[in-house]
Amino acid sequence: MSKQLIVIGNGMVGHHFLEQFAGTPAAAQYQVMVFGEEALCAYDRVHLSEYFDGSTHEDLSLAPLTWYQEQGIDLHLGECVTGIDRDKQVVSTDQGDYPYDALVLATGSYPFVPPIPGHEQEHCLVYRTLDDLDAIRSSAQGVKKGVVVGGGLLGLEAANAIKQLGIEAHVVEFAPRLMPVQLDDEGGQVLKDKIEEIGVQVHTEKATSAIVPGQEHRLRMEFGEEDFLETDLIVFSAGIRPQDALARSCDLEIGDRGGIMVNNHCGTSDPAIFAIGECALWNQQIFGLVAPGYTMAKTLSSHLNGDTEAAFTGADMSTKLKLLGVDVGSIGDAHCKTPGARTVRFLDESNGTYQKMVISQDRKKVLGAVLVGDNSRYDTLLQYMLNGIDLPENPQSLILPAGDGEAPTLGADALPATATICSCHNVTKGDICCSIDAGALDLGSVKADTKASSGCGGCTALLKNVVESELESRGVEVNKDICEHFPHTRQELVHLVQVGKIRTFKELLEKHGKGRGCEICKPAIGSILASFWNEHVHEPDHVPLQDTNDTFMANMQKNGTYSIVPRIAGGEITPEKLIVLGEVGKRYGLYTKITGGQRVDLFGATLNQLPLIWDELLQAGFETGHAYAKSLRTVKSCVGSTWCRYGVQDSVGMAIFLENRYKGLRSPHKLKMGVSGCTRECAEAQSKDVGVIATENGWNMYVSGNGGMRPRHADLFATDLDDQTLVKYIDRYLMFYVRTADRLQRTSVWLENLEGGLDYVKDVVINDSLGLGEELEAQMAHVVDTYQCEWQSALADPDKLRRFREFVNDQRDDPLQQWVPERGQKRPREMTAKEKLIAVAS
Amino acid sequence: MSKQTQWITVCNQQDLVADTGIAVWTEDGPVALFYLPDTEQQIFALSHYDPLGGANVLARGIVGDIAGEPVVASPLYKQHFSLLDGRCLEEDGVTVASYPVRLKDGLVELNLSQSQSQSQQTAVA
Ligand code: SRM
Ligand SMILES: Cc1cc2nc3c(=O)[nH]c(=O)nc-3n(C[C@H](O)[C@H](O)[C@H](O)COP(=O)(O)OP(=O)(O)OC[C@H]3O[C@@H](n4cnc5c(N)ncnc54)[C@H](O)[C@@H]3O)c2cc1C
Ligand code: SF4
Ligand code: FES
Numbered sequence: 001m002s003k004q005l006i007v008i009g010n011g012m013v014g015h016h017f018l019e020q021f022a023g024t025p026a027a028a029q030y031q032v033m034v035f036g037e038e039a040l041c042a043y044d045r046v047h048l049s050e051y052f053d054g055s056t057h058e059d060l061s062l063a064p065l066t067w068y069q070e071q072g073i074d075l076h077l078g079e080c081v082t083g084i085d086r087d088k089q090v091v092s093t094d095q096g097d098y099p100y101d102a103l104v105l106a107t108g109s110y111p112f113v114p115p116i117p118g119h120e121q122e123h124c125l126v127y128r129t130l131d132d133l134d135a136i137r138s139s140a141q142g143v144k145k146g147v148v149v150g151g152g153l154l155g156l157e158a159a160n161a162i163k164q165l166g167i168e169a170h171v172v173e174f175a176p177r178l179m180p181v182q183l184d185d186e187g188g189q190v191l192k193d194k195i196e197e198i199g200v201q202v203h204t205e206k207a208t209s210a211i212v213p214g215q216e217h218r219l220r221m222e223f224g225e226e227d228f229l230e231t232d233l234i235v236f237s238a239g240i241r242p243q244d245a246l247a248r249s250c251d252l253e254i255g256d257r258g259g260i261m262v263n264n265h266c267g268t269s270d271p272a273i274f275a276i277g278e279c280a281l282w283n284q285q286i287f288g289l290v291a292p293g294y295t296m297a298k299t300l301s302s303h304l305n306g307d308t309e310a311a312f313t314g315a316d317m318s319t320k321l322k323l324l325g326v327d328v329g330s331i332g333d334a335h336c337k338t339p340g341a342r343t344v345r346f347l348d349e350s351n352g353t354y355q356k357m358v359i360s361q362d363r364k365k366v367l368g369a370v371l372v373g374d375n376s377r378y379d380t381l382l383q384y385m386l387n388g389i390d391l392p393e394n395p396q397s398l399i400l401p402a403g404d405g406e407a408p409t410l411g412a413d414a415l416p417a418t419a420t421i422c423s424c425h426n427v428t429k430g431d432i433c434c435s436i437d438a439g440a441l442d443l444g445s446v447k448a449d450t451k452a453s454s455g456c457g458g459c460t461a462l463l464k465n466v467v468e469s470e471l472e473s474r475g476v477e478v479n480k481d482i483c484e485h486f487p488h489t490r491q492e493l494v495h496l497v498q499v500g501k502i503r504t505f506k507e508l509l510e511k512h513g514k515g516r517g518c519e520i521c522k523p524a525i526g527s528i529l530a531s532f533w534n535e536h537v538h539e540p541d542h543v544p545l546q547d548t549n550d551t552f553m554a555n556m557q558k559n560g561t562y563s564i565v566p567r568i569a570g571g572e573i574t575p576e577k578l579i580v581l582g583e584v585g586k587r588y589g590l591y592t593k594i595t596g597g598q599r600v601d602l603f604g605a606t607l608n609q610l611p612l613i614w615d616e617l618l619q620a621g622f623e624t625g626h627a628y629a630k631s632l633r634t635v636k637s638c639v640g641s642t643w644c645r646y647g648v649q650d651s652v653g654m655a656i657f658l659e660n661r662y663k664g665l666r667s668p669h670k671l672k673m674g675v676s677g678c679t680r681e682c683a684e685a686q687s688k689d690v691g692v693i694a695t696e697n698g699w700n701m702y703v704s705g706n707g708g709m710r711p712r713h714a715d716l717f718a719t720d721l722d723d724q725t726l727v728k729y730i731d732r733y734l735m736f737y738v739r740t741a742d743r744l745q746r747t748s749v750w751l752e753n754l755e756g757g758l759d760y761v762k763d764v765v766i767n768d769s770l771g772l773g774e775e776l777e778a779q780m781a782h783v784v785d786t787y788q789c790e791w792q793s794a795l796a797d798p799d800k801l802r803r804f805r806e807f808v809n810d811q812r813d814d815p816l817q818q819w820v821p822e823r824g825q826k827r828p829r830e831m832t833a834k835e836k837l838i839a840v841a842s
Numbered sequence: 843m844s845k846q847t848q849w850i851t852v853c854n855q856q857d858l859v860a861d862t863g864i865a866v867w868t869e870d871g872p873v874a875l876f877y878l879p880d881t882e883q884q885i886f887a888l889s890h891y892d893p894l895g896g897a898n899v900l901a902r903g904i905v906g907d908i909a910g911e912p913v914v915a916s917p918l919y920k921q922h923f924s925l926l927d928g929r930c931l932e933e934d935g936v937t938v939a940s941y942p943v944r945l946k947d948g949l950v951e952l953n954l955s956q957s958q959s960q961s962q963q964t965a966v967a
Contacts, residue, residue: 519906523904808864809866
């Protein structure tokens with residue numbers, strides 16, 4: 001008969017143990033039963049706060065219930081273990097008694113609530129479980145203010161959550177600084193300043209003596225005479241305590257300050273009982289992070305499988321976080337406690353960054369670090385510390401801002417095989433190499449194999465570097481094929497099109513691909529063909545290549561209607577034209593809005609209406625704005641020298657000129673530009689793919705800026721250019737990008753991935769190092785000369801117009817498109833879930 | 843009149859556009875017709891309704907193949923639906939109706955009664 005293994009606690013570590021144990025030889029000898037006090041199966045507590053961003057339990061859960069079934073695990077959720085009888089080897093719950101042969105305690109910890117008089121009343125809450133978050137959410141309904149007690153890591157996370165709920169957030173900390181465990185005074189101060197800037201008020205050195213009913217808010221926290229703070233709810237986050245109540249009740253050995261004492265293989269004072277995770281005390285230490293708990297889980301699984309070598313030997317407690325949007329990092333000996341250790345510090349109060357490095361007496365090794373406001377050095381410093389790598393000549397260069405020289409980053413190849421890359425899953429560089437040698441040939445497979453970066457995600461960038469550098473050193477080509485139909489990158493396809501003078505997708509497919517293509521290769525190749533030959537997107541050969549937005553030359557919205565964005569070059573528009581937009585909007589009942597690109601968007605046009613509307617717009621002198629296409633969107637301008645008292649050049653004139661020159665240029669991704677009339681930069685040109693800023697002597701040109709998902713400040717490319725040179729450089733720069741970038745790569749990402757980077761592009765464009773200059777200009781000239789407004793040509797061609805029919809056999813509009821009024825205009829009516837169902841099942 | 847066994851005419855062959863889709867209105871609601879002239883079957887008919895995007899848009903997706911199976915990618919969120927049986931390749935259990943369709947004397951005919959899925963589409967009026 002098989003033996004019984006019972007796990008108490010279905011939290012992160014308990015679950016990790018199940019994952020590690022499942023499928024091992026020992027698992028075959030045991031029947032596994034798990035008790036979880038919470039009603040839901042194990043979820044990612046580390047990312048708990050995402051629950052307030054809309055993540056559900058399902059998103060956060062570590063495995064679906066079916067996984068437990070597949071593993072034959074008997075999972076008892078919502079069933080709390082209330083006692084352990086060690087003599088009889090039985091655990092009991094309110095639902096029964098269960099015998100065990102081996103018992104694993106993975107009960108985690110509980111939030112410590114200081115015994116302040118009044119702490120047990122309503123609206124005094126904690127932050128540990130999904131239930132706690134639900135309670136916070138409902139307590140915050142309709143009130144104005146919340147306080148978090150405790151300015152540690154979790155406290156700040158809780159404060160952020162409260163802020164996200166839309167109420168005023170305060171943090172009350174007993175110590176003189178925030179994050180007393182991880183930070184020093186100066187780091188704490190920088191963090192405090194930054195957090196207060198975001199609107200969370202911090203009160204340090206405050207001890208609450210009582211919580212009593214408030215006058216303006218529900219509660220009043222009394223600090224001392226006349227000193228108090230009123231609030232509607234309080235979240236206690238004053239530290240955690242190991243959940244060792246069960247272990248105490250059955251007299252297992254417990255540490256003086258709590259925690260179930262364990263040895264190197266996680267055994268307790270009873271040989272049949274083990275403890276892992278935050279409830280376990282090893283070498284007088286409790287580990288309040290998930291990574292050490294995972295290591296314990298792995299050790300225990302190996303131990304149960306008879307591996308006598310397996311041992312837990314402590315863990316690194318370095319942490320890297322983004323708290324309320326502020327980077328905070330703490331590495332190793334942050335408080336400089338090692339005898340003889342010294343610090344190297346850099347404090348920039350104006351930017352709110354603080355970087356401190358603790359180094360050994362002989363100045364050779366990194367012992368620890370504190371980073372606030374900028375974590376970009378974290379990975380490098382951590383690797384120096386963990387691997388005892390010798391410091392460079394000027395250790396200060398590791399923390400000083402780059403600019404004067406380059407910041408020495410540690411290349412992935414400089415790391416030893418023992419270097420830990422992912423601490424959550426304890427994956428070393430050596431493990432990654434093994435996985436690659438065993439056949440994992442891309443990042444995805446290495447991830448699946450080693451689980452690296454599937455924990456907190458903090459190691460993602462480093463992991464990618466290591467994998468790519470290892471693959472490269474093995475001569476493996478990283479698969480960059482565009483899709484299953486073409487064994488080529490976008491850049492290779494560009495060459496094939498150019499060299500073979502290929503003009504249609506079919507021809508390219510026949511010669512260099514297979515199958516029928518797909519929504520990835522078709523638009524990409526459509527764009528390449530257009531950038532070489534500039535034929536109308538409605539030519540029969542090109543029609544099937546276009547996304548719906550390109551096909552109908554408008555942007556599809558959520559309900560299947562389209563939006564219309566006429567070009568308003570440089571954002572300059574006459575009152576007459578504005579009136580036309582207003583009239584057209586009114587006539588067709590369109591929702592109108594000013595876009596982020598200095599022009600007007602008209603929403604809610606049906607397919608049937610598009611040609612009618614465009615007919616009116618063209619007659620009034622408008623042309624397409626290409627808001628639908630991977631091509632030039634807008635050239636944002638400021639008013640410049642014609643009106644502005646500071647302007648030194650005509651920025652509007654230049655913006656209009658550039659917009660008209662590059663409109664219609666098909667590119668790997670959309671392109672945006674900006675022109676400012678002086679250094680005040682009101683056009684935000686430095687966030688654009690091409691930015692132009694006026695100087696006394698001409699124009700400064702900036703490249704590869706980006707807003708959007710990952711904003712990037714543009715790089716200064718050339719200074720004091722005259723009009724002609726500016727245009728020449730932009731021609732070359734854009735064409736070089738069009739030719740060499742990957743599909744859907746903005747100029748920012750392109751530049752960052754280009755070997756040689758900015759200097760290389762400068763060399764190609766300014767010094768003409770490849771001798772391509774004239775060719776690139778000629779190609780641009782061809783695009784400029786063959787420009788046609790696609791709407792103009794579409795309206796002139798009855799064949800093209802036939803496509804603008806909602807239903808080819810019926811005049812009606814789509815009856816699913818319905819509207820509700822909003823702020824004097826209309827918007828799509830949301831379908832209820834029920835209506836959606838009716839719409840599918842009739 | 844029973845629609846049980848009837849083939850109905852929905853449009854002319856010239857209304858079709860090679861390698862892409864168009865929509866027609868039927869008594870069952872909107873249907874998307876895809877014309878792939880170099881395949882044996884040539885015309886494929888699916889419901890026009892994208893159940894994942896919640897709008898009548900499928901005819902306006904890009905047509906292609908995934909591992910040889912002809913598909914359309916929804917223009918809203920890019921899930922693929924098989925032109926053969928309306929099955930969604932990304933979401934288990936999601937299928938849109940597919941219909942027998944044929945060309946007869948230059949006319950395109952549909953057979954609504956033999957929809958390949960329970961989930962026929964009807965407009966919410
Ligand atoms: C309409 C507009 C919002 C508005 O009401 O203001 C808008 C709307 C859309 N943007 Fe945008 N963006 C608009 C200005 C911007 C700006 C501001 C700007 O241009 O100065 C940005 C940041 C600047 C930048 O791009 O660097 C912006 C960054 C994005 C991004 C992120 C790009 C990135 O590199 O991270 C996307 C997603 C993408 O392109 O992949 C996006 C995608 C979209 C899409 C295409 C999303 C979609 O698929 O539906 C929206 C379609 C437009 C439509 O239906 O007409 N939109 N979008 C703005 C149109 C400007 C115009 O006149 O053409
Ligand atoms: C908001 C938040 C953010 C965090 N961020 C990070 C981070 O960025 N990085 C990091 O490393 N760590 C972070 N942590 C800590 C991390 O979540 C814990 O280290 C980890 O969850 C510990 O796992 P565990 O299994 O030991 O405990 P838990 O995950 O707490 O699981 C213990 C489980 O046992 C159950 N249990 C207890 N007693 C019984 C009983 N008698 N019967 C049945 N069930 C019982 C409990 O209900 C609980 O579900 C964070 C924690 C929180 C709350
Ligand atoms: S950038 Fe210069 S010219 Fe333009 S509006 Fe601002 S101050 Fe005036
Ligand atoms: S370090 Fe957390 S996932 Fe790798």
